[in-house]
Amino acid sequence: MLHRLGRQLASVVVLVFCLLAVARAQDPVLHFGILSTEACESLRIIWQPLLDDMGQQIGQPVQPVFADGYGELIDGLRQGRIDIAWLGNKAALAAVDGAGAEIFAQTSMDNGLPGYYGLLIVRDDSPIHTVSDLLRLAPQLTFGNGDFNSTSGYLVTGYYLFARQHVDPATAFKRTLNQSHEANALGVASGELDAATFNTDNWDRLALVNPQALARLRVVWKSQMIPSDPILWRTSLPAPLKAKVRSFLLGYGKTEREVQVLKGLQQNRFVASNDDQLLPIRQLLLFKERTDVAASQLSVEQKTARFREIDAQLGRLQDRIKPLEGPR
Known part of the structure; x- marks a missing residue:
């Protein structure tokens, strides 16, 4: 009797789990x-x-x-x-x-x-007014860089502000932090950071949620438009x-x-x-890589070979981008 009841109870339990699984599916x-x-x-x-x-x-x-x-x-x-x-x-x-x-x-x-812009921001009372000021004072500064996967906070600023100047932000500044846009903006506003990357999208958002912090920020540099x-x-x-x-x-x-x-x-x-939206980003990464190779300790032969590979990839990307751009 108990054995039969146990089997019936087990059947009911199995049925319930099956019904729940079907419901979830x-x-x-x-x-x-x-x-x-x-x-x-x-x-x-x-x-x-x-x-x-x-x-x-x-x-x-x-x-x-x-x-x-x-x-x-x-x-x-x-x-x-x-x-x-x-x-x-x-x-x-x-x-x-x-x-x-x-x-x-x-x-x-x-x-x-159709897009937004990467920014370099400082506190409104900062002595930094240009990118040249930033690079000149870098050894004395604490810098807020973006998340490693951020387009505006890391890739775009990393190439245009630093790679083209043969500067490594990880070593150029007294201290460099990689963090979110919000952390960068609030860090600059509070004085914990001397300068940081940011973007216009988050600038507009900060104007809504923390206008007091935004009022203490000043833009030093703005990138080209990012999709x-x-x-x-x-x-x-x-x-x-x-x-x-x-x-x-x-x-x-x-x-x-x-x-x-x-x-x-x-x-x-x-x-x-x-x-295909990512084609210009792929192109930008290759441009950055080419700049890094030029500044590396590779031999002339190694650099030449790597340049040839990168240029071939850039050419293939450009062939794909041209049809997307259309007539001007």
């Missing part, structure tokens, strides 16, 4: 990766309306995954813990090349521009789900409520994109 959670540029609760407030709307349209819940650095988001995509992510261009390059991700959309800035951030998904996501997500994002912003949600994110709308 029919209604899985989609995880959306977001870089923590400020307190998570503040980000959750501005992001949740978009994610709730997405979940309602695609028919399954969408949960945010906040990460302290781009590396966490890239690893999340690689390991399947994150399904969709909003990344900077350099981080997207790492995700496309090594994490099984692909670009399907691109943000469009609230100010109507606005891409949105990526794991290539292994089911095609029907991809179609739903793409349809939602590209069509979002038609109602007044949706417009206000996007304004909270400092965005105008989402537009279609693909991995």
Whole structure:
């Protein structure tokens, strides 16, 4: 009798687990990766309306995954813990090349521009007024560099401010920190940092959340325009789900409520994109590598061989970029 009851109970338990598994399979959670540029609760407030709307349209819940650095988001995509992510261009390059991700959309800035700019910032009372001042005083300064996977905070500034001047920021300054945009801005505003990298997107965000800190900052240098951030998904996501997500994002912003949600994110709308968005970033990385080789201790023969390889890669990239640029 007890043996029969035990078997019946075990059957019930198995049935319950099977039903739960089916329910999860029919209604899985989609995880959306977001870089923590400020307190998570503040980000959750501005992001949740978009994610709730997405979940309602695609028919399954969408949960945010906040990460302290781009590396966490890239690893999340690689390991399947994150399904969709909003990344900077350099981080997207790492995700496309090594994490099984692909670009399907691109943000469009609230100010109507198709991109943003990298910045070099100092405190408003700083004696630094030019890049030359920064480099001349570097041995006395504490410098806030960007996350290693940041396009504006590390790649663009690293090439234009330092590599072309044959300067290594890791050794040129008294102390160099690699950290988030927000940490850099607040560090400069408080006087803990003498100078730091930043960008115009986060400048506008800081104006909303901490105008007092922004008032203590001054821009010394601004980069060329950087393409606005891409949105990526794991290539292994089911095609029907991809179609739903793409349809939602590209069509979002038609109602007044949706417009206000996007304004909270400092965005105008989402537009279609693909991995070709990264071609100028790949080109920039190769330019930087060429500069590094020129400043290295390699022999003339080794440098010549490496230059030949890099120039061939640059040529192939340029051939791919030209058709995208179109007639002028």
